[in-house]
Amino acid sequence: MTENEGEKPPILGSWRRVYAVEIGALVVVVALLRWLTTAAS
Amino acid sequence: MHALDWAVLLATTLLIIGYGLYKSRGAALSGEQHLRGGGDLPWHTIGLSVMATQASAITFLSVPGQAYEDGLRFVQFYFGLPLAMVVICAFILPRYYGLRVITAYEYLESRFDTKTRVLGALLFLVQRGLAAGITIYAPAIILSAVLGWPLEATVVGIGSVVILYTVTGGSRAVSQTQKQQMIVMMGGMVVAAVVIARSLPEEVALPDAVAVAGALGRMNAVSFEFDLNDRYNFWSGITGGFFLALAYFGTDQSQVGRYLGGRSMAESRLGLLFNGLFKIPMQFLILFVGILVFVFYQFAAPPLLFNAPLERQVQQSAEAPAFSALQTRWDATQAEKQAAARRFVAARHADDGAAQARAAEELRTLHARAGTLREEAKATVRRAVPGAETKDADFVFIRFVTRWLPEGLVGLLVAVILFAAMSSTASELTALGQTTTVDLWRRLLRPEVDDRTLLLASKGFTVFWGLVALAFASFASLLDNLIQAVNILGSIFYGTTLGVFLAGFFLRRVGANAVFAAAVVSQAVVVALFFGSSIGFLWYNVIGCGLVMALASVLAAAGFGRRTA
Numbered sequence: 001m002t003e004n005e006g007e008k009p010p011i012l013g014s015w016r017r018v019y020a021v022e023i024g025a026l027v028v029v030v031a032l033l034r035w036l037t038t039a040a041s
Numbered sequence: 042m043h044a045l046d047w048a049v050l051l052a053t054t055l056l057i058i059g060y061g062l063y064k065s066r067g068a069a070l071s072g073e074q075h076l077r078g079g080g081d082l083p084w085h086t087i088g089l090s091v092m093a094t095q096a097s098a099i100t101f102l103s104v105p106g107q108a109y110e111d112g113l114r115f116v117q118f119y120f121g122l123p124l125a126m127v128v129i130c131a132f133i134l135p136r137y138y139g140l141r142v143i144t145a146y147e148y149l150e151s152r153f154d155t156k157t158r159v160l161g162a163l164l165f166l167v168q169r170g171l172a173a174g175i176t177i178y179a180p181a182i183i184l185s186a187v188l189g190w191p192l193e194a195t196v197v198g199i200g201s202v203v204i205l206y207t208v209t210g211g212s213r214a215v216s217q218t219q220k221q222q223m224i225v226m227m228g229g230m231v232v233a234a235v236v237i238a239r240s241l242p243e244e245v246a247l248p249d250a251v252a253v254a255g256a257l258g259r260m261n262a263v264s265f266e267f268d269l270n271d272r273y274n275f276w277s278g279i280t281g282g283f284f285l286a287l288a289y290f291g292t293d294q295s296q297v298g299r300y301l302g303g304r305s306m307a308e309s310r311l312g313l314l315f316n317g318l319f320k321i322p323m324q325f326l327i328l329f330v331g332i333l334v335f336v337f338y339q340f341a342a343p344p345l346l347f348n349a350p351l352e353r354q355v356q357q358s359a360e361a362p363a364f365s366a367l368q369t370r371w372d373a374t375q376a377e378k379q380a381a382a383r384r385f386v387a388a389r390h391a392d393d394g395a396a397q398a399r400a401a402e403e404l405r406t407l408h409a410r411a412g413t414l415r416e417e418a419k420a421t422v423r424r425a426v427p428g429a430e431t432k433d434a435d436f437v438f439i440r441f442v443t444r445w446l447p448e449g450l451v452g453l454l455v456a457v458i459l460f461a462a463m464s465s466t467a468s469e470l471t472a473l474g475q476t477t478t479v480d481l482w483r484r485l486l487r488p489e490v491d492d493r494t495l496l497l498a499s500k501g502f503t504v505f506w507g508l509v510a511l512a513f514a515s516f517a518s519l520l521d522n523l524i525q526a527v528n529i530l531g532s533i534f535y536g537t538t539l540g541v542f543l544a545g546f547f548l549r550r551v552g553a554n555a556v557f558a559a560a561v562v563s564q565a566v567v568v569a570l571f572f573g574s575s576i577g578f579l580w581y582n583v584i585g586c587g588l589v590m591a592l593a594s595v596l597a598a599a600g601f602g603r604r605t606a
């Protein structure tokens with residue numbers, strides 16, 4: 001079974017998009033934490 | 042603790058466990074359902090249950106103390122976790138669901154053979170069986186020291202409550218209970234953060250608190266500098282953290298058992314992705330509570346030692362005069378530091394950059410002087426109480442809570458720590474019971490077992506592992522540096538287990554005999570490295586995993602145990 005089989009996600013239409021949002025959220029969180037590090041130092 | 046604290050602690054405990062058992066009533070009709078957790082959990086229950094399993098009591102006791110001493114940088118350790126969730130959802134979960142497995146080790150039989158499955162199950166049982174004892178013992182020793190509770194009673198109290206609801210309600214009750222416990226844990230930490238921020242001097246607003254922490258090097262959340270000797274930076278988090286999360290969430294039954302109880306694969310996936318999305322903010326919140334405690338102590342005197350029982354022992358020893366002299370110098374330094382911190386905030390409000398920089402420099406000098414005094418105090422402790430553990434970061438938060446927070450909130454935060462211990466232990470006992478029942482007892486001894494006997498056996502094995510954990514926790518004080526010992530033990534086995542699973546998932550040509558031989562040889566090499574080298578134990582994970590995959594590939598290429606299907 002590959003990542004595209006099985007049920008569709010309830011949001012965003014495909015699991016690939018859901019995974020992309022998860023990774024995008026990680027990038028945003030790291031960027032925010034980096035900004036906090038720089039701004040507070 | 043006051044009467045109100047006890048009322049809060051008992052009320053939350055009884056309500057949550059009662060609710061968990063109520064929600065799981067009638068669900069455990071069959072042994073199969075009892076083991077599977079009902080198979081009808083929605084994504085939010087799975088997500089919170091997975092998070093509650095990982096968040097042990099030590100998370101809430103140690104992490105704020107770690108931020109107090111070392112700043113925010115520990116948060117980077119979790120950067121690889123969301124990526125591991127994506128890999129598990131995309132590649133591992135479909136395999137588990139496709140085979141309708143109860144335990145992760147069933148997959149190994151389907152992909153390889155029975156002996157590989159039994160090997161995976163045994164490695165898990167040894168490692169997790171010992172860890173379950175520590176999950177109970179580690180918070181019990183700190184709570185008993187700070188709150189004056191008897192250690193044995195604390196251990197038996199935590200263990201008995203967990204065994205009761207785990208055995209009665211099965212995997213489903215564990216998930217339902219963990220969901221509520223997680224809500225209380227996070228709610229408790231949010232309330233603690235708000236109360237601590239409001240306890241700062243009136244002129245110190247949150248941005249001022251962040252600036253004070255930043256001036257003293259505590260806002261070090263992300264560093265992109267590549268340094269192999271630096272344990273926490275972006276690169277170690279995104280690579281080491283990824284592999285560790287992949288091994289833990291992908292192959293450890295205490296986690297696999299949580300998300301396989303989902304209503305569907307989509308619900309399990311969403312639960313895991315929820316964990317990936319909220320794990321870093323959650324760890325940040327816990328670390329930030331530690332930062333707020335740190336800032337609070339720039340405006341109020343912290344104790345010279347956070348471990349109060351140890352402090353009392355020193356005060357009753359021959360080293361008492363030396364310790365008292367240090368205490369006098371400590372108090373004077375703290376008074377100077379508080380004045381410098383107030384000047385720093387005043388300069389910040391006046392927008393006077395030069396004065397702010399001067400006050401910051403002064404703060405750093407006084408902070409370094411305080412650090413030296415603390416080291417001298419620890420040396421005094423070692424002379425007064427030979428062999429005493431002077432690292433007291435684990436005591437920072439609980440000592441702050443009991444000294445400074447209002448009645449009621451103390452009870453809530455003790456509940457947070459106890460719930461964290463219970464939720465992790467519940468998953469561990471459930472997983473140990475599931476694995477012993479499914480992978481050893483039913484698979485090897487009773488393949489034709491009827492459902493009623495299966496139910497009784499799974500409950501019996503869970504009680505058995507609960508008693509093993511309690512026995513281990515009761516004798517734990519006989520071993521030195523116990524937590525590190527168990528971490529080392531875990532690292533010795535984790536690499537091999539992950540290597541076997543990854544070979545199954547990604548090395549299509551590798552067959553059962555090749556992977557089994559590779560696993561046995563790799564495990565022997567890791568054990569030999571443990572006894573005969575000084576390599577840091579975290580590297581055993583990488584070495585074990587890499588060796589299994591490399592050796593299995595070479596053996597398969599040489600035609601040994603090549604997969605024929």
